[in-house]
Amino acid sequence: MNVRLTAMALCVGLGAAPAAAQTPDLAAIARASGTPDIPGLKMVWLAPWGEVSKAHPWKNIIVHQTEGPAGSARGGAQAQSKNPTRRGVTVWVETDGTVYWAVAEHLVPTHGDGANRNDNKYIDNRPTFRQVIGHNSIGVEFAGNYPDVARGPTAAQIEAWRILIKVLRARYGIPLDRVYAHNWIDHKDARYCEGCALATLAREWGE
Template structure:
């Protein structure tokens, strides 16, 4: 190998190795039990992870936005932890990016409205109609769009979401095309598109 080829090869290795290492680290973290430290996320564990093999077979991720003020994610998550099957979700995200894991992975909170959307307004609803439902979808709730429901997620929430969605997908083997906004699969509040910007970002970020 001549010098130019050697230098090129070393440069390629230098560029690719950190990325590969990060991917391997994330995969290991995503298979952990307990309350792992996840780089880039502040997680409050109200319900620690169990063995991933004993978790529910989550096939989809549904992004929700609660009409609650900044600071309401903690209260919502704590109420959810006390009554896991109430209307709500497994994971709550505060406006400062703090993530609250509220419900054990084998329990199903009541969220979604049965995937009743069939108008193809946002996505092809053929594969989602009555199929992307609470019992097979892990829900993530972003707080803070009160009193203006059209207010988007904060920069801190978006940064947290970027890592959180990768962890969820890695842990449960969920492909990126199975990340859905609540408004994409259910007829929701006409004033805004609930979860749409966040679900779109997740799909744009890709694998």
């Protein structure tokens, strides 16, 4: 009897282990509506998701970095939420990794400078010149590179980006090679390469 009970306990334990070890299905979560919990992300929803079929047809992701102090993402996101089409982006990421979804996904904020880079300095600009623009690209802004614009993203921002990029790509069906740093497609501040480290990480992480 004791042997049988022990065997049953082992079977239950072994059966429970894979369920506990399962990773979250980000692809399924990414197709949700409303304000879903996304494992690994601290999300602040200023604008909930609607039906993904009614979202703007985003084709690219542009990574930005704002020359603002730590803590500025919240204010930027709130201002964006009140005036969605102002110069700015849809998603803001604070230095502590908090992600603010600021704008309803069917609206298009003003960002990007018209894809004016055509010098192949960072990437092949033939498919981007005058083509990867704000109207077809969802923008993500990382705060906190003030007063040193060359300061890279924080460890918390990188970990948030690791998950966020998967969610964005899964939700909108965006290929990996359509993730761009702002500096890759536009002539920007010569003091640093805006968004380059984060866009490079996204491509290195792969699928």
